[in-house]
Amino acid sequence: MRDQLVMGSLEKFKEIHPICCFCGGKAGTESRDEVPPRTLFFGRHWPEGYQFPACKNCNGMSRLADQAIGLIARMSLLDEYADRESIIPWLKGVQNNSPDRLPELVTSPIEARKLLKNAGIVKSADEFSIDYNIALLDEETFRYLDVIFRKLFCAIYYKHTQKILRSGSLIARRCNTNAFLIEDEGSEWLCLNFLQNAPKICRNGQDLSQQFDYRWGYSAIDGIFAVSFHLRMGIFGLMIGPLIDSDLEEEDTENLLVVP
Numbered sequence: 350m351r352d353q354l355v356m357g358s359l360e361k362f363k364e365i366h367p368i369c370c371f372c373g374g375k376a377g378t379e380s381r382d383e384v385p386p387r388t389l390f391f392g393r394h395w396p397e398g399y400q401f402p403a404c405k406n407c408n409g410m411s412r413l414a415d416q417a418i419g420l421i422a423r424m425s426l427l428d429e430y431a432d433r434e435s436i437i438p439w440l441k442g443v444q445n446n447s448p449d450r451l452p453e454l455v456t457s458p459i460e461a462r463k464l465l466k467n468a469g470i471v472k473s474a475d476e477f478s479i480d481y482n483i484a485l486l487d488e489e490t491f492r493y494l495d496v497i498f499r500k501l502f503c504a505i506y507y508k509h510t511q512k513i514l515r516s517g518s519l520i521a522r523r524c525n526t527n528a529f530l531i532e533d534e535g536s537e538w539l540c541l542n543f544l545q546n547a548p549k550i551c552r553n554g555q556d557l558s559q560q561f562d563y564r565w566g567y568s569a570i571d572g573i574f575a576v577s578f579h580l581r582m583g584i585f586g587l588m589i590g591p592l593i594d595s596d597l598e599e600e601d602t603e604n605l606l607v608v609p
Contacts, residue, residue, distance in 0.1 A: 366402035370507040371500055373516025373608045376404035384504040385561050386411065386497065388419030388439075389580055391430045396550045396557050401504045411496045416442050417450045418494055421486065422581035424452060425527050429559050430581075450493055452486055491524050494584075498522050499606040502588045506574050509546070509565055520590035520606040527582055541566070541587075543575055 362381055369376045382403035387393040420439035423431070443451055502520050507513060514520075544564035550557045563578035575589040588606070 378402035518591035
């Protein structure tokens with residue numbers, strides 16, 4: 350039933366989904382929040398079935414991060430929409446509202462040529478390596494985007510378990526750019542056997558999986574939920590939760606998300 354009730358009146362939506370699914374059930378529903386944000390999608394056409402109950406605070410807390418991820422996720426040579434939309438409006442938006450979150454563009458022709466070579470990309474004779482949009486992201490940028498990753502996990506958990514994660518729940522996350530595709534380990538860390546479920550991501554029959562896609566798994570016995578995902582073809586991630594301290598390795602504690 351939840352998958353169907355994404356349209357219609359807000360009051361009817363609130364009757365079916367009375368509690369915000371992002372803050373541990375501490376607040377009532379005041380709005381519908383699109384997760385992932387509309388900023389990720391070509392023409393802002395987000396997939397059907399991905400509106401979620403939110404309080405006013407949770408809906409608005411990711412506003413600037415939504416804009417930043419709209420830019421960052423588009424900076425991919427693998428993005429099939431790259432020739433159909435301009436990245437300039439997204440660049441200007443982040444520059445105006447959160448300039449410290451602008452990706453670090455590669456400006457050295459030598460470094461750009463090296464990165465393209467490592468990625469196995471062959472440019473044509475009339476192209477320059479520096480003409481490619483290549484950006485470097487640090488862990489601080491991913492931490493800035495954690496508000497989006499946390500909302501994504503809470504939303505998908507709610508959608509598929511019909512439960513709200515409790516306040517204080519711990520979520521382990523691992524994220525990377527498409528640079529991981531050229532690393533030795535490839536995408537193996539995204540392909541857990543546990544992730545058996547593959548929902549259809551579409552709107553009005555149009556496949557949107559190149560812009561957003563995920564796999565998920567849930568163990569009702571121990572209550573553990575996991576999801577691997579990609580946002581456009583620029584950001585890839587894996588999240589698992591809710592966890593307890595004894596589940597965590599020491600290195601995991603640096604990449605924990607906490608439900609407020």
